Amino acid sequence: MALLTPQDLENLSVQLEENDATIKKVTGLDVRGICGELYGTKPDSQKIGIIPISSGEGIIGNFASSLLFIAQYFGLNGFITEHPDITGYYEAVSQGADIILMADDHMFVAHNLRNGRIASNHVATGVIYAEIASRFREATSKDILVIGLGRVGYAGAAHLVRKGFNVYACDPNRAFLEKAVQELGISPYCREDRKRFSMVFEATPNPDTISEGMIEERCLVSTPGIPCGLPPEIGRKYRVDLVMEPLVIGVASMLYSVM
Ligand code: 2YG
Ligand code: MG
Structure with missing residues (x-):
């Protein structure tokens, strides 16, 4: 997956508001409600320690500040460590973080230091976007299409199978499909x-x-993939409801899954 850019993370609160309104319209619940039902957890004023990580392509502008915004949006306390990397980790733990959020170019994790639970962004994102698709109130059957079976798609497909949906999937990679x-x-x-x-x-x-x-x-397309897989003209022609947002929904899923 391509790395996020600072531009992807602009207007995050507007993107969140628009998507939350769509999610509420198509499922009857907002992101908080869906996460609560999915994991059976709720925020309990946990302190989120956000550590910038400088390895690989380096620190992404707006990334740590976006995570702080997300933590606060879901009613949690958060702080960004002054230093990145190991020094930042020491700082986060010393300052009483309950949950650590940090990402390098390969993995993005939430780790709850109190209960030991850990979540990856790939799995949490796949699960919640699949869950949103599966809650479509106007679905015409239990058939659901999964496009892409990489780490995110596979996790979402597995979730849908566990929920008893008829899952159809495609991926140009034969090995992934098999x-x-x-x-x-x-x-x-x-x-x-x-x-x-x-x-x-x-x-x-x-x-x-x-x-x-x-x-x-009038179908529902739920996608964390950037760029969007739905061509705008097809979206308009078929009056598609689209859920697509670069960061908040996946991070909400990570946080609720480790609470
Ligand atoms: O700490 C930093 O600022 C950087 N080391 C963060 C790097 C994050 C890289 N990961 C991605 O760009 C995405 N694949 C994360 C996916 C989140 C949205 N689905
Ligand atoms: Mg895409």
């Missing part, structure tokens, strides 16, 4: 099937992964 068929029992989807879906969970780093023949009119 693994999901073998391990999860999902059905491979190919465009020639001419099957259309009212619920789509898209998890790819590519644009234009959703084409006309795949979706029903």
Whole structure:
């Protein structure tokens, strides 16, 4: 997956407000409500220690401050450590952090130091975006399409199988597709099937992964993938409800899952 840019994280609160309104409209619950039901947890004034990490491509402008905004939005106390990396870790723990948030170029984790729980952004993001898709109030069946079976898509597909949905999935990578068929029992989807879906969970780093023949009119597309897989003209033509936001929803899922 491509790394976030500072531009992706601009206007985060506006993006959050718009998406929360859509989520409420299509599922009946907002992000807080969905996380609460998904994990059976609620914020309890935990202190979130956010540590900037300088390895690899380095610190991303707006990243730590966006995490602080997210922690506060969900009613938690948060602080960004003055120093990055190991010095920052020492600082976070010394200052009483209950939950650590930190990311390098490969992993983004939430670690609850009190109960030992740890979450990865890939899994937490896959689970919540799949959960949102699966809660579509106007779904026409229990059939759901998963596009992309990388770390995020696989986690979401596994969640949907556990919830008892009929999961169809596609990925140009044959090995990924076969693994999901073998391990999860999902059905491979190919465009020639001419099957259309009212619920789509898209998890790819590519644009234009959703084409006309795949979706029903007034369907729901739930996707953490940047850039968006739904071409805008198809979204308009089919009056698609779209849930897509760069950071907050996935981080909410991480935090609630370790509380
Ligand atoms: O501490 C920092 O500022 C950096 N070391 C953060 C690096 C984060 C890199 N990860 C990504 O850009 C994304 N793949 C994270 C995904 C979150 C949204 N789904
Ligand atoms: Mg995409």
